[in-house]
Amino acid sequence: MSYALRTSLLIGPLLLFLGVCYFLPFLGIVGWSVTLPEPGLTQYHSALSDPLVHSVVLRTLRICLAVTLVSVVAAYVIALVWVRGTPIQRLLVELCILIPFWISVLTRAFGWLALLSNRGLINEWLQAIGIISAPLTLVRNEFGVIVGMAHFLIPFAVFPLAAAMRNVDERALLAARGMGARRSRVFWQVFVPMTGPGIIGAALIVFVFALGFFVTPAILGGGRSVMLAELIYLRIFQSPNWGLAAAISVLLMTGVGMFLVALLKSIAPRTDR
Amino acid sequence: MTLLGPSGSGKTTLLMILGGFEPVSAGRLFLDGRDVTGQPAETRGFGMMFQGYALFPHMTVAQNIAFPLKVQRRSGADIKQRVAQMIEMVGLEGHGHKRPAALSGGQQQRVALARALAYAPPVLLLDEPFSALDRNLRGQMQDEMRRLHRETGTTFVFVTHDQTEALALSSRIAIFESGRLQQVATPRDVYEHPRNQFVAEFLGDINILPVLDARQDGGHVTARFEASLLRVAATAGAPGGKLAIRPEHMRIAREKPAAGNAIQARVVDHIYMGAETQLLLETPGGQALTLNVATAQVSGHITDNASLWVTWPEERGVFL
Numbered sequence: 001m002s003y004a005l006r007t008s009l010l011i012g013p014l015l016l017f018l019g020v021c022y023f024l025p026f027l028g029i030v031g032w033s034v035t036l037p038e039p040g041l042t043q044y045h046s047a048l049s050d051p052l053v054h055s056v057v058l059r060t061l062r063i064c065l066a067v068t069l070v071s072v073v074a075a076y077v078i079a080l081v082w083v084r085g086t087p088i089q090r091l092l093v094e095l096c097i098l099i100p101f102w103i104s105v106l107t108r109a110f111g112w113l114a115l116l117s118n119r120g121l122i123n124e125w126l127q128a129i130g131i132i133s134a135p136l137t138l139v140r141n142e143f144g145v146i147v148g149m150a151h152f153l154i155p156f157a158v159f160p161l162a163a164a165m166r167n168v169d170e171r172a173l174l175a176a177r178g179m180g181a182r183r184s185r186v187f188w189q190v191f192v193p194m195t196g197p198g199i200i201g202a203a204l205i206v207f208v209f210a211l212g213f214f215v216t217p218a219i220l221g222g223g224r225s226v227m228l229a230e231l232i233y234l235r236i237f238q239s240p241n242w243g244l245a246a247a248i249s250v251l252l253m254t255g256v257g258m259f260l261v262a263l264l265k266s267i268a269p270r271t272d273r
Numbered sequence: 274m275t276l277l278g279p280s281g282s283g284k285t286t287l288l289m290i291l292g293g294f295e296p297v298s299a300g301r302l303f304l305d306g307r308d309v310t311g312q313p314a315e316t317r318g319f320g321m322m323f324q325g326y327a328l329f330p331h332m333t334v335a336q337n338i339a340f341p342l343k344v345q346r347r348s349g350a351d352i353k354q355r356v357a358q359m360i361e362m363v364g365l366e367g368h369g370h371k372r373p374a375a376l377s378g379g380q381q382q383r384v385a386l387a388r389a390l391a392y393a394p395p396v397l398l399l400d401e402p403f404s405a406l407d408r409n410l411r412g413q414m415q416d417e418m419r420r421l422h423r424e425t426g427t428t429f430v431f432v433t434h435d436q437t438e439a440l441a442l443s444s445r446i447a448i449f450e451s452g453r454l455q456q457v458a459t460p461r462d463v464y465e466h467p468r469n470q471f472v473a474e475f476l477g478d479i480n481i482l483p484v485l486d487a488r489q490d491g492g493h494v495t496a497r498f499e500a501s502l503l504r505v506a507a508t509a510g511a512p513g514g515k516l517a518i519r520p521e522h523m524r525i526a527r528e529k530p531a532a533g534n535a536i537q538a539r540v541v542d543h544i545y546m547g548a549e550t551q552l553l554l555e556t557p558g559g560q561a562l563t564l565n566v567a568t569a570q571v572s573g574h575i576t577d578n579a580s581l582w583v584t585w586p587e588e589r590g591v592f593l
Contacts, residue, residue, distance in 0.1 A: 171327035174294050177314045178321040179341035179392070189340075193331040 026253070029246045036243030043247035053231070053248065060227045063145055063217070064210040070150040071206045072199060075157035082158065083165040097155045105152060109219040112148045113139060116220075140222030148220040149213055156209060157202035164198020165191075204263055211256055228252055276432045277439040278449030279475070284432045285324075285400055287449075291430060292398050293317045304395070320389035320397040320427070324404060326381050328373040334384050335360065335369040341392045359387040362421070379410045386418075390425060399431045403438065415442060436476050440464065448472050465519075470593050473517050480518050480562045481593065482536075487512035493587060499558040501536045506588040515593040520564040522589040525552070525575070526582045535584045538562055540577050550575075554583065 033043055047053050082093040100108070115121050116138035123135040138144055168191060176186045192199075214229040221227070226234070228248065235245035276284040289295040290302070293314035302310045309317060329337050335356050342352045360369050363383035373381050382402060389397055402418070403411045419442060422429050433439050439446050440460045448455040448463060448471075456468040467473035470481065484496035484503065494505045494512045505516065529535055538554035541561075550571050554562040562583060566575075575581070 169325070169327060171323040171325060172329055174292075174314070175321060175323055175327040175388075176329075176340070178292055178294070178317075178319060179388070180315050180318055180344045181340075182315055185344065190329055194329070196331060 029249050032242055033246035033250050036246065043243040044251070047244060047247045047251060056226055056228055056231045059142070059225065060211065063142055063149070063225070063227060064207055066142075066146050067149045067153060067210045068203050068207045070146060071153045071157045072161075072203050074150065075154045075161055075202060076199070078154065079158045079161035079165055083162050097158055100151070100155055105215045106219075108152060109148055109216045112144065112151065112220055116144055116147065139220055140224055142221070142225045144220040144222075145217045145225045145227070148216040149210055152213075152216060153206045153209055157206050160201040160205065161195065161198045164195040164201070168194045200263070204260075208256055208260065211252065274428065274430045275439040275443035275446045276430065276449060277436060277446050277475075278434065280434055281451075282449040283452040284434075284449045286452075288321075288398050288400055288430065288432050291396070292319050292321045294321075318392075318394055320392075320394035322385050322389045322397065322399045322402050324400045324402075326373075326385035328381060328384055328388070330373055333370050333372055334365060334376070337373065337384055338388045338391050341388065345392060355391060359391050362390075362424075363387045363417070378405050379414060382406065382414060383417075386421070390421065390427065393425070394427065396428045396430060399429060401432055401434070403433070403435075411438075418442065440476070448475065450475075466591060467517065467593065470515065470517075473591075473593055478520050478563055478565075480520060480523070480564070482516045482518070482560060483514060484516045485514070487514070487516075487592065494592075498536060499556055499560070501534070503534045503536075503590065504587040505590040505592065511592060513592045517591045517593050518585050518589055520562075523562075523564040523583050523585045525564070525566060526584055529582050530584055533584055534587060534590070535582045538581060538583050540575060540579045540581065542577060543571070543575065554581075 034041065036043070078093055078097070081089050082097075085093065103111075113120070117123070118135040118137070118139075120138070122138065123132075126132045127135065138147075172194065173186055173190060176190045177183075181189070212229050213227060214233065217225060217227045218230050218233075221230070232245045232248050232252075235241045235248070276287060278284045286295060290297055293309075293312060297310060300310075301308055304317075329340065332340065338356045338359050339352050342355055347355070356369070360366060363386055365380060365383055365387070368376065368380065373384060376384065382405075386402070389399075403414055406414060415438065418429075431439075431442065443460055445457060446460055446463050447457045450471050456463055456472045458466070463472060464476050467476065467479075473479045473481065482498050482503075484498045487494055487496040487505075489507070489512065493507050496503050496505065496512070496516060498516070503516065505512075526535070529537075536556055538556050540552060541555050542553040544551040544553070545568065546565075548568060549565045550568045551563060551565050552575065554564070556562065564583065
């Protein structure tokens with residue numbers, strides 16, 4: 001059996017699965033987008049000219065960027081403790097990363113609702129202590145959505161960051177100190193840049209994940225901070241316009257795809273240099 | 274100054290302590306009479322070249338060399354000029370814009386050297402700087418290192434386990450074994466007057482004969498080895514039970530010479546090594562000896578099992 005044949009036999013089932021379960025349905029969506037309610041590109045035209053879609057796209061990008069920033073910064077600190085902390089700190093961090101994986105997105109979103117709502121724990125406590133007199137609006141807005149999404153996505157950012165930190169040559173840090181650099185300079189000018197590929201990887205994972213988020217923004221946004229995925233859902237189930245929903249889906253897919261290709265291309269030449 | 278010793282003998286640890294990267298458990302450290310024991314690495318201002326060079330992979334060659342200068346907040350023009358000067362000094366013109374990953378091992382080593390010397394540190398610490406280089410490149414870099422040492426006038430403290438390197442490069446050698454300092458002296462002194470058996474055997478080949486009845490006798494010392502009475506110069510250390518002679522000082526003779534040190538031995542094996550031939554000998558009492566003779570002088574009488582005499586001048590023997 002030739003090498004090419006053996007490889008294709010091994011990879012074949014995966015390609016078949018992806019083709020049947022993802023690519024064919026996607027073609028179906030593309031089909032809807034150009035045939036419902038009538039053949040043509042009218043749905044794309046209305047998707048691209050609809051001010052509602054525009055504002056949702058802008059809000060989605062804004063929320064996703066904020067979530068990416070918050071998640072990567074938080075994950076960087078967590079990964080730093082995980083990689084360079086004492087054994088007990090490491091164990092604690094490991095537990096804090098693993099436990100959220102056992103709890104569903106839905107449960108966590110409702111958990112945040114219980115914590116952040118007007119009559120939730122945080123507002124009750126702050127009022128009880130007397131720091132605030134009226135409850136803060138922590139949920140049913142973009143703030144709540146960002147908190148909930150970042151909480152879900154932080155662990156996904158920790159892994160690439162921790163891997164990058166483990167690859168940092170300890171001696172380069174010692175060398176920087178030996179040349180008179182104080183710890184803060186060693187951290188910002190040597191350690192952080194050396195983990196750069198990990199930061200890009202983590203940001204990419206979080207951002208792409210965040211673009212398609214549905215459950216968390218739907219619950220914590222309370223219908224006011226609608227993101228793209230929720231808009232598609234609304235166009236299918238509440239004001240049925242499947243053609244428009246399909247067109248937005250195809251645009252989202254294409255946008256994410258192009259974004260990924262551009263990023264991979266910008267990273268690729270640096271890795272083989 | 275070279276710290277020399279087998280691996281695990283504590284030389285890198287001492288270097289890390291000198292650099293301030295490792296805390297001292299006991300003792301004090303002085304720089305020109307000033308106590309620097311508790312001073313952290315970043316304020317000590319020593320240059321350090323790590324094993325594997327520890328270059329910053331995200332910076333270009335020029336940025337790597339500029340790093341310590343930026344730390345010192347020098348002006349942009351000053352930094353630019355100094356970086357150009359260092360790049361020229363280590364012969365890397367035209368490579369300034371490249372990242373370390375695009376350079377060969379020898380070039381990376383030069384960058385590390387340039388970076389460590391850029392801010393003219395009072396002391397440069399080097400941890401096995403040549404271990405990752407192939408033989409030819411190593412020789413070339415050693416020459417370069419000697420030139421830089423002369424030109425910069427900086428004190429170099431250099432760790433190695435390679436004795437030839439240590440002898441060739443150092444003004445002084447400190448020999449380590451299992452965390453203990455065995456001897457500190459010039460290369461010639463440690464080689465010709467080793468203080469103990471470890472130092473003697475660690476540097477080059479040496480023949481050590483167990484001798485009896487060593488005693489002062491007029492202007493020299495006499496001692497008995499098997500059937501021979503040996504004479505040793507009085508300057509050869511305190512008379513003891515072990516007499517060491519470097520193989521290159523030993524000569525062979527067919528007949529017992531009329532005077533001087535001579536012991537009888539039998540050829541066990543000879544190993545052809547190009548310009549020289551190494552002879553493995555054994556005395557009647559079973560003591561093994563090695564010595565090298567020029568291959569051109571090896572003639573018919575040096576065959577396996579041939580019996581001959583080994584001689585050496587009395588001032589070449591050293592008591593351990």
